[in-house]
Amino acid sequence: MPMSADTAAVRCRGVRGATFIDEDTPQAILAGTRELLAAIAEANGIATEDIASAFFTSTADLRSAFPARAARDLGWTDVPLLGATEVDKPGAPPRCIRVLLHWNTSRRQDEIVHVYLRGSDVMRAQDPPSHLAATPHTGGSST
Numbered sequence: 780m781p782m783s784a785d786t787a788a789v790r791c792r793g794v795r796g797a798t799f800i801d802e803d804t805p806q807a808i809l810a811g812t813r814e815l816l817a818a819i820a821e822a823n824g825i826a827t828e829d830i831a832s833a834f835f836t837s838t839a840d841l842r843s844a845f846p847a848r849a850a851r852d853l854g855w856t857d858v859p860l861l862g863a864t865e866v867d868k869p870g871a872p873p874r875c876i877r878v879l880l881h882w883n884t885s886r887r888q889d890e891i892v893h894v895y896l897r898g899s900d901v902m903r904a905q906d907p908p909s910h911l912a913a914t915p916h917t918g919g920s921s922t
Contacts (some may be wrong), residue, residue: 787885788905789847789884790883790884791881791882791884792883792884793879794823794825794879794891794892795894796815796816796819796877796891796894796896797895797896797899797902798811798814798815798875798897798899799811799875799898800841800876801874801884803843804844804846807874808841808846809844809846809848811876811896811916812848812849812876812878813851813852813897815876815896816853816878817877818896822892822894823882823892825880825882827855827858828857829882829883830858830881831858831882832858832880832881833847833850833858833859833860833878833879833880834862834863835850835860835876835877836863836864836865836877838864838865838872838874838875839865840873841875845862845880847862851875855922857881872902872920875902878889
């Protein structure tokens with residue numbers, strides 16, 4: 780069935796984000812991950828029911844909590860979640876959580892806002908996406 784000119788096709792798009800965590804405690808990991816997920820949702824206008832799935836990674840030095848737990852805390856009860864440990868590459872930033880959301884949206888790829896908090900945008904400095912939202916590292920506060 781052809782679509783009308785004013786109706787955009789819904790596609791599954793990837794939305795990236797990352798944050799640095801100050802310490803390996805459940806409170807710090809979950810608070811930082813909730814902050815990241817809320818910032819991604821706000822920056823893109825994402826409704827929970829439009830999230831197809833979420834894939835979380837964390838560096839090996841973060842062991843106190845599963846970052847995906849934070850999504851459940853935000854009410855993402857029907858969203859499939861998966862977590863993994865990042866490759867322990869020498870020189871990589873420590874205490875980092877990354878997320879890749881798969882989002883059903885009519886937005887074009889270049890309209891997606893990728894969110895990097897607490898100075899984590901430094902990881903994308905050599906290869907930034909076309910739309911990057913970042914906040915400076917705040918030394919522990921949750922801005």
